[in-house]
């Protein structure tokens with residue numbers, strides 16, 4: 682691995698095997714801690730396995746994972762979270778019986794628990810004030826302030842996705858790993874999600890690494906993209922170049938990938 686410090690997520694030779702199945706084959710990533718980077722590929726390409734190996738949910742068979750200059754390859758998930766990772770899952774995972782505000786505040790309180798576990802019982806008044814301030818700020822950015830007192834379980838999937846985003850933004854993570862955030866959303870909701878994600882991560886200076894099947898959404902929000910096929914990286918570069926790449930088009934044969942012209946005509950490519 683090169684010794685220079687990289688501000689984001691860097692993997693070298695990252696490999697994941699499940700018994701005889703080679704799910705991720707010696708992948709090198711340099712995902713910036715700013716802007717939005719996509720990870721795409723056909724079903725079974727190894728995207729979730731790669732994501733999980735980065736977050737520490739799956740053990741790397743070989744290779745290294747570095748986060749903001751720190752080698753986290755042997756660290757457990759919660760330690761990687763302390764080093765800057767935030768994560769959302771394919772299925773929305775909120776505390777369904779709590780209010781939206783409580784869910785979002787919990788994203789912020791997690792940072793205090795690491796510093797002093799007693800905060801679970803009693804937070805300092807200054808911590809409570811800061812938690813409330815941050816929660817209000819991210820709810821505003823995610824346009825869910827009017828839902829703050831609603832119970833999370835009573836919301837639509839689209840609304841719950843925004844709460845999930847607000848919760849991870851309320852935390853200390855510098856790089857957010859979003860696993861298919863548009864899953865279960867209508868096309869109208871996807872457009873709104875894209876706008877809010879771009880604005881909120883820009884405003885807060887966070888980086889995003891996103892696995893997403895919806896190519897229109899990927900083309901709209903991602904500056905750079907990695908493409909996996911059969912566990913191997915087959916493309917790494919700008920979104921514009923990915924849309925123009927024959928290799929990428931071939932790996933998606935049968936799936937709907939917007940052409941460069943289509944993406945540009947929608948004002949989509951975020952170069």
Ligand SMILES: Nc1ncnc2c1ncn2[C@@H]1O[C@H](COP(=O)(O)OP(=O)(O)OP(=O)(O)O)[C@@H](O)[C@H]1O
Pocket residue numbers: 699702703704722723724725726727728729730731
């Ligand atoms: N726990 C597991 N045990 C054995 N094989 C697995 C396991 N998880 C994934 N695989 C296999 O590893 C390969 C990559 O799977 P993975 O879920 O990472 O791909 P993916 O690109 O995320 O797919 P999808 O887009 O369908 O979610 C596939 O061949 C899959 O069958």
